[in-house]
Amino acid sequence: MTRAFHPASVRMRALGSVSPLLVVGPSWVGDMVMAASLVEVLRLREPGRPIDVLAPPAAVPIARMIPGVRRAIPLGLGHGELGLMARWRAGRALRNEGYGKAIILPRAFKAAIVPLAAGIPERVGYKAELRSPLLTDARPDPDRKTARTLDRFVALGLPVGSTxxxxxxxxMLPDGAVDVAAAKFPLAGEGPVMVLCPxxxxxxAKRWPASKFAALAALAVAAGYRIRILGSPKDQEAADAIAAGAGVPVDNLVGRTSLVEAAAILAGADVVISNDSGLMHVAGAFDRRLVVLYGASSEKMTPPASPFARVMARDLPCRPCHKRECPLGTLACLEGIAPEEVLAAAEQMRR
Structure with missing residues (x-):
């Protein structure tokens, strides 16, 4: 039977074992948020043991917001970059840090290179891409296509077989982040704030159509909400379409905020409407009221962490397909979710 985690429920390492631990973090923002659960488990198991996180540039701001992380180390390589020699050099640069253990969250072969080059004696990760010789504790990963990503991450920090x-x-936002964001991006008017993350x-295949976000914005403004849109510069086209199609005032902040500023705005939102995305997981980590729209991805594998979340998904034989683009060309899984349903769910979440 699954039980709640408690520091006394797992065997503690001997006192005096204070060699730092390195977590090799994932590239996706949402996955890095989920890595916060692993860090918390490690903190409870071995209080006082320093925990550092190695992260690609896009995920470094999230790593710095995880309670218990001593230092977030930028890798200097983006998602998808092989950079074998650069990774080896990054590992060699860490040899004098005294790390006693590394937990490698990505399954890629390249992710195991830095801990090996750093001479870290204990290297834990999942068997994948023929990298087992680079690990000292290579674990099977039979449930990777069905288990929650969060559970798989945490399992690497526990003894084999623990449940x-x-x-x-x-x-945790940096000190003053909320005030800085409020001063830099003031929002006029009164009423609850709905943040859209398109x-x-x-x-x-994971994105609810911009036309539906626009229709939702119009309905929400009529119901008394103030609308803000958040996202990266890559979301600019969708955000502009929402702003143009809504026919009501919206505060389009897409591409204008840093990730920390976006997190501060999300932390102050009354309700967040989001696809299954990194910003959704950020909002969930601040216990925001969330309505999450699932298409190609699985709400069972990457559910929102917030206890105040409502999942909207269609039960179709073709989903979850986990494809980047709809193989059928219909996007039926997301087209079938109506803006009126989403607003009703948001209203219910706020009662």
Whole structure:
């Protein structure tokens, strides 16, 4: 039976074991948010042991917001970059840090190179891409296509065979971040704030159509909401279409905020409407009221962490397909979700 995690429920390392631990973090923003649960488990198992996180540039701001992370180390390589020699050099640069253990969250072969080059004696990760010789504890990953990503991450921080319910991921904003964001991006008017997050880095099969976001914005403004749109510069086209199609005032901040500023705005929102995206997981880590729209991805594998979340998905034989683009060309899984349903769900979440 699954039980709640408690520091006394797992065997502690001997006192005096204070060699730092390195977590090799994932590239996706949402996955880095979920890595916060692993960090919390490690903190509870070995209080006082320093935890550093190695992260690609896009995920470094999230790593810095994870409670318990001593240092977020930028890798200097983006998602998808092989950079074998650059990774080896990055590892060699860490040899004097004294790390006693590395937990490698990505399954890629290249992710195991830095801990090996750093001479870290204990290297834990999942068997994948023929990289087992680079690990000292190469674990099978039979449930990777069905288990929650969060559970798979936490399992790497526990003894093999342990079954503990992981804590929800939480983030902590830097001091003053809320005030800085409020001063830089003031919002006029009164009424509850609804934040729309129309992006999804993975691909269009995870994105609710911009026309539906626009229709939702119009309905929400009529119901008394103030609308803000958040996303990366890659979401600019969708955000502009929403702003143009809504026919009501919207505060389009897409491409204008840093990730920390976006997190501060999300933390102050009354309700967030989002695809399955990195910003959705950020909002969940601040316990925001969330309505999450699922298309190609699975709400069972990457569910929102917030206890105040409502999932909207269509039960179709073709989903979840986990494809970047709809193989059928219909996007039926997302086209079938009506703006009126989403607003009704948001209203119910706020009662």
């Amino acid at each position: 503990a319910r992981p804590p929800r991921p939480r983030l 992006g999804a880095e993975y691909g269009p």
